[in-house]
Amino acid sequence: MCRSRPRPPARAVPPMSGDCDPLTSDREAAIDAGATARTATAGAHWHMLYASVRGAAHRRNGLPNQDAVRISRTGPGLVLALADGHGSATSFRSQQGARLAVAVALQVAARWPELPTASHHKRRAEDDWPKELVRGWQAVVDARLGRRPFTAAELHPLEPSARQRLERNPRLAWGSTLLSVILTPSSILYLQLGDGDLLVVDDNGQVNRPLPADPRLLGNETTSLCAPEAWREARVYCQTLVAAPPALILAATDGYANAFRDDAGFRQVASDLWVMLRDEGQATVQAQLAGWLNETSAQGSGDDISVGILWREAT
Template sequence: MVNLIRRWVDRGQPDADARSWRTAHHSTTGAAHLRSGAPCQDAGTAEVLDEGAWAFVVVADGHGSDHCFRSDRGAAFAVAAARQVVASFHRELRQVGGTPTIKTLADLWDTEARRLVPSWRYLVHADLVDNPPRLADLDREPGLRRFLDKVVGEGRHDRNYQTYLQLHWFAEYAGKRRDLAPERLGPLPLPSDPTWDVATLGGWQARAYGTTLLAVLVGPTSVHWLRIGDGAMLRFVDGRAQRLVEPPAEAFANETPSLCDDDADRRLVVDTDPLAESDLPSALLVTTDGLPNSYPSEAEFLHFCDDLVVRARRGDDVAEGLTRWLPELSRRGSGDDMTVALAWVGGGRGDHVAEPVRAAPVRSEAPAVEQPVVEEPPDDRPGGAMHEVVEEERAPGEPDESTPGESAPGESALGEPTSEESSPAESAPESEGNECERDADSGRAAQQ
């Protein structure tokens, strides 16, 4: 007991047997999308299982390319597919019984995680059949209009005609399958599938829903993750953030693996790590690339994350805080959508308990993502000021708006800055994330 208390005080984390996870997450529409009228193309969730013994965090970043005109739905379907993976893993683990070895856990996670791509393609197929893109719906689906405008703008009249015909023929294809039972519909076939008439129907369908996906599941003795595409996956040990896994090499060339790729099952990265007592994480965080891309350096991004975890573990309402901080970070940084999903050990608010997940996917519209309106820049952002902020003048003796009894983030207890603030980033180029801009003949995007 003495050692347990000492470890809690010195390292800020309890023994594995006593650990209880809490969670929070939020998605916000990027500043660039607010200006253009585009929807938020991110999605995410953070949930606990077994009364906090397990937790999982998931984010998805739909591509901003005009070719990916339903990527907001694709991101929501990716999160839904990841929840199915976690639910299936958790259900199968209960059947194992006893204390499973790390090999058993890793093998089971690998088996279930490999179902992600087919599950996502099923949800995409079901949505396309229920809601095929139609020329008559251009006013209702602005993304489709932007896609067709791009095709027309390329000036290839033969391709324009072919695209319009493919939309017409796919609507007929969908009408013949709308009454099929889910198990008979199956995943969206690949363009190379002999059952798919690519000359008639085209190969644009999966690309329209293109998205990345990052997911981490943590339990008493292991941490499991899967990744396809860019973003940040962090774990916090001894109060410091560290990368759980580095971004894919392609991300640095403004290109990223995607669930819409024909070889997505091969590009999906899956792994399991055992948790040793010497490196038990106090928190896990995943985020789409809009957040790290808003910081001039990796160190400043990690400082924000470190501070966010400190606030969560001391009991601050970080879920509410994210609704204010993320819009302002996007406005002053990348301009991109942002999603943060956080799980931590200890006190605080949160605890989104995972709802039961059906084994078979169901057809549904992608859930809408909350789009908060921020009137004034928040001055309590974790990590201190990211960019220069003009402070309002205060009357002599008037307290600032920091947390009562504390110094503002990024300042010492005496109010002295602990580090220099960054320069304004208003003129920085706005990022739409690593978009699915590969040509149709690249081999990774479907032929049109």
């Protein structure tokens, strides 16, 4: 575990329209916004969209959006990556850490080989994927620290105990979670390290989680990329596409679910988004998604909220 932070009480918030806060991006965080791609997955036509908004509490306190999200056509098909920088006093570079996490996730997916069967993808995902992600992120962070050591201004606000933790593990300054999904012709691969949510919706609108709740994420604690052997804490699931693939896959940082009174209310959002995408189209949802998230943060958790969606057009 690498971080602990207080969370405000949550309340249920229905989707509402509002002013959009466009995701700021730089060379480390370029995103294919609202892009469409075709894959060989049972001839399905897949679309992808995203939104990331600065939390209401972050606005009030002058803090940046510490989430990051990237979605792209790469490697064997489509890849979605989403990260949440810890934002604690000790993790003062976690905005960078989240951006680096999603960039590394796309790089790893781009190197994913073409494999003959879902079982081959499953084996590679379980054996190699977490290590490649964690080691890639940690290598980039270590290089950053070498080029730009911590400054007196960054260290001055920290308590002595926090400085000691940072001396033992400098990567804590960049601490971040990571969610990633890779869509291949034969399978869908899911990975989660830390808090956040992965939901899948089937053609009947039923919502499930590909990965069960992690019992280690108690209270405000989360597993993190900054742990020395963080790959041991990552969870992976391989969904074989022997029949119809999911209608929609949603990944979200924890600020989204924390804005609802219960899990049922949050899960309903995934089903509602699928119905809207199916009936009203991607352009309509993409135009309103950031506004809905801003309303949700303002009336709920106050945290940054980022969402990445892959959805399959009915044939």
